[in-house]
Ligand SMILES: Nc1ncnc2c1ncn2[C@@H]1O[C@H](COP(=O)(O)OP(=O)(O)O)[C@@H](O)[C@H]1O
């Protein structure tokens with residue numbers, strides 16, 4: 001009973017608030033603005049595909065999928081690990097889903113969890129040696145391990161199809177609704193991605209998520225209060241692998257084919273740029289980075305040869321002018337969003 | 345008969361040619377408040393780092409609650425109930441005071457995957473939050489719960505460091521110069537706090553402190569370390585008049601100056 005009474009004060013802020021968020025960390029304005037934006041975006045994601053042509057559906061599909069890719073990558077960076085093998089783990093999930101669908105005729109609602117689990121498993125295995133390194137060594141070692149996996153897709157015609165990859169993935173359907181229509185597939189994919197983002201959000205708001213962030217800030221202090229920093233880093237990398245594995249599965253099913261070129265270093269570099277430009281303090285920051293860079297990408301179609309230069313320029317400008325990414329500016333526009341993690 | 349909580353035998357740490365901790369045999373009993381004093385560079389912090397698993401010993405062994413911790417990892421040692429504070433101000437930047445202490449209770453909150461996904465915090469989590477409030481009240485930071493930790497005055501940051509250590513529910517706390525950065529009033533409060541840690545929380549304390557008044561006031565026994573070696577051990581009265589200690593502190597005048605504070 002005593003316990004009940006004591007619970008009252010924290011419950012007013014509880015539920016939505018961060019696991020470690022104190023009572024003063026949010027005001028009603030912030031909640032209204034955030035929910036408003038969120039609901040508008042979700043509504044748009046389901047309404048827009050019905051109003052535009054196939055080309056726009058295609059662009060939107062790529063964007064929605066990349067949201068999951070960048071948000072899962074951002075999760076792995078919360079402990080301070082910037083790896084170059086995330087896109088490879090997407091491939092791992094993609095190949096797993098493709099093989100399951102081709103050889104065992106598994107439905108998409110089965111191949112996606114498999115893709116996630118295999119992605120997470122491979123992420124965990126490679127995290128064991130990787131978490132013995134930090135910083136630059138981690139960066140380079142993750143690249144080497146990623147290349148090893150990518151080259152093995154190219155080297156083994158059985159089962160990975162070698163340089164040609166795998167094609168002829170049977171077109172998916174759920175509950176009798178065919179997903180071969182790009183618009184239907186987009187609705188399906190949006191749903192899966194939103195569920196994954198919700199899970200990522202919950203992780204971020206949990207005490208565990210905060211502990212991962214603390215590992216980035218002060219590893220010795222974490223250890224000294226009993227947080228196993230190595231295990232925290234492995235878990236973050238593993239869950240990142242799980243979610244990007246699902247993204248890989250979606251990728252494979254959407255195109256009906258998959259090959260090693262889809263997971264090259266260039267794409268990984270884009271991924272890093274999205275995360276850096278948007279900022280990695282929040283999930284929304286990384287997605288904002290993706291959105292802005294996608295707009296720049298589309299806007300520079302006539303200047304295709306100049307793109308690496310333009311992207312490089314944007315990256316350098318962000319690092320110099322906005323070291324905490326675009327999200328740090330959004331917070332200035334919405335004063336109530338300020339505070340909590342990062343700078344006061 | 346009281347139980348030995350912490351024991352080292354011939355614990356040694358070399359940095360190249362320098363022997364920072366030299367064959368230290370130390371025994372701390374449960375319930376004791378033990379002082380560890382010695383001039384700057386004597387090896388006190390290094391000894392704490394060895395015991396907390398932050399540094400690997402070059403030789404010798406250490407035991408806590410009957411378990412060997414010589415090569416254990418820091419978080420394993422914390423799980424056994426042995427925790428240290430830092431000489432530097434060590435708090436989680438970017439988190440509020442409350443969040444700092446909650447993070448230190450991480451192991452006790454026992455978050456489950458379902459709890460994380462559906463926001464069902466469960467009883468252990470609620471109890472943890474309650475405990476955080478209590479600990480902050482204990483160290484006198486209740487009114488600063490929601491302030492960002494990095495803007496706190498230094499003295500408060502030191503108290504927060506102590507609160508963080510207490511949140512791990514230790515049986516023995518190693519305090520590394522907790523009064524450094526505190527003003528006179530704060531360090532007077534600290535002496536009181538350390539005694540209350542024993543009486544109210546049942547914590548055993550190993551205290552490294554330069555402020556001799558605090559040490560002499562609160563400790564049952566004092567060990568003196570110089571050039572990595574334990575050179576004397578005894579009650580505060582005995583230590584205050586020990587020839588070897590006076591010599592380690594460069595003569596009677598210096599030593600009496602230290603004692604006056
Ligand atoms: N990481 C290190 N590398 C080399 N020498 C060190 C290191 N840490 C401490 N020392 C040396 O070990 C000795 C003991 O230092 P320390 O334990 O910090 O002393 P105290 O805490 O008693 O003032 C000093 O001479 C110091 O210079």
Ligand SMILES: [Mg+2]
Nearest residue numbers: 388389390431
């Ligand atoms: Mg020291």
